[in-house]
Amino acid sequence: MADQTAFTKGHGTENDFVLVPDLEGVRDLTAQQAARLADRRAGIGGDGVIRVVPTALATEGGILAQAQAARWFMDYRNADGSVAEMCGNGTRVFAAYLRREGLETADEFAIATRAGTKLVRFESPDVIAVNLGPWRLAQQVIADEEGFDALVHLDGHEPLSALSLDLGNPHAVVALPEQIDLDSLDLHRLPVVNPLPPHGTNVEFVRPIGVGHIRMRVHERGVGETRSCGTGAAAAALATRFWAGDVTDTWTVDVPGGRLRVRALPGHEVELAGPAVLVADGTTDLEVRSP
Ligand SMILES: N[C@H](CCC[C@H](N)C(=O)O)C(=O)O
Numbered sequence: 001m002a003d004q005t006a007f008t009k010g011h012g013t014e015n016d017f018v019l020v021p022d023l024e025g026v027r028d029l030t031a032q033q034a035a036r037l038a039d040r041r042a043g044i045g046g047d048g049v050i051r052v053v054p055t056a057l058a059t060e061g062g063i064l065a066q067a068q069a070a071r072w073f074m075d076y077r078n079a080d081g082s083v084a085e086m087c088g089n090g091t092r093v094f095a096a097y098l099r100r101e102g103l104e105t106a107d108e109f110a111i112a113t114r115a116g117t118k119l120v121r122f123e124s125p126d127v128i129a130v131n132l133g134p135w136r137l138a139q140q141v142i143a144d145e146e147g148f149d150a151l152v153h154l155d156g157h158e159p160l161s162a163l164s165l166d167l168g169n170p171h172a173v174v175a176l177p178e179q180i181d182l183d184s185l186d187l188h189r190l191p192v193v194n195p196l197p198p199h200g201t202n203v204e205f206v207r208p209i210g211v212g213h214i215r216m217r218v219h220e221r222g223v224g225e226t227r228s229c230g231t232g233a234a235a236a237a238l239a240t241r242f243w244a245g246d247v248t249d250t251w252t253v254d255v256p257g258g259r260l261r262v263r264a265l266p267g268h269e270v271e272l273a274g275p276a277v278l279v280a281d282g283t284t285d286l287e288v289r290s291p
Pocket residue numbers: 015078083084085086087088089090169170202220221222223228229230231232
């Protein structure tokens with residue numbers, strides 16, 4: 001019988017993940033193994049897969065360097081098995097898992113990610129805040145006078161202007177024109193982004209509701225439409241601030257899966273806060289050991 005592998009299913013505003021503990025650092029998940037775990041029919045099902053591994057046992061140079069500051073590495077993969085630099089909702093679920101397992105006990109601790117070390121803070125039982133770190137405009141071309149630097153082509157619509165931001169992972173944020181209803185967008189197909197960043201991009205569609213309050217839907221790189229995207233919510237809030245002027249430093253971001261808080265921090269950093277739920281634990285025969 002194949003080795004049984006333990007897993008935990010969790011979500012942050014319904015952006016859901018399969019967490020696989022690898023406390024000895026022996027399960028370097030292949031893309032195929034991650035995709036199988038994320039498969040909602042033949043596997044456990046999730047928008048992403050998170051391997052939980054000691055930073056000191058990580059095999060990637062950029063991660064090992066974080067071992068002094070952060071004991072645990074969030075090895076994040078998209079549902080298609082691709083590696084992503086960062087996952088905002090995933091960091092909260094990862095932190096909740098570390099605490100439940102007793103692998104971390106403090107209310108505040110650092111975690112290692114491919115986008116650098118992130119500080120997690122348990123604000124209350126239902127709110128975990130993560131400093132996503134520095135962000136920047138990721139403009140590849142000279143922006144037009146309103147700062148847009150990309151066009152997003154969605155079936156049935158004229159090209160939509162977008163602003164590219166780098167939150168450790170890439171985002172193209174569309175300021176949805178008034179006449180387009182956010183809920184009517186068909187996000188089953190991959191929006192075509194031009195120019196497309198070299199490693200693809202997540203695409204967010206934003207509808208301002210009021211000062212410091214936006215609604216958003218997202219088509220995630222390597223996944224498709226998800227109910228929420230934490231780094232995407234931060235990108236959407238920062239883009240809104242770029243367009244509307246910095247009339248506030250804190251945003252409420254409503255996504256189909258719930259509500260997130262984004263706060264612009266000094267030093268060009270940004271904080272994401274929201275819930276994290278561990279839904280279930282189990283074991284799987286899915287082969288997740290390296291071949
Ligand atoms: N859901 C994640 C984003 C995953 C981004 C991933 N799809 C990528 O390729 O960058 C979040 O909460 O930030």
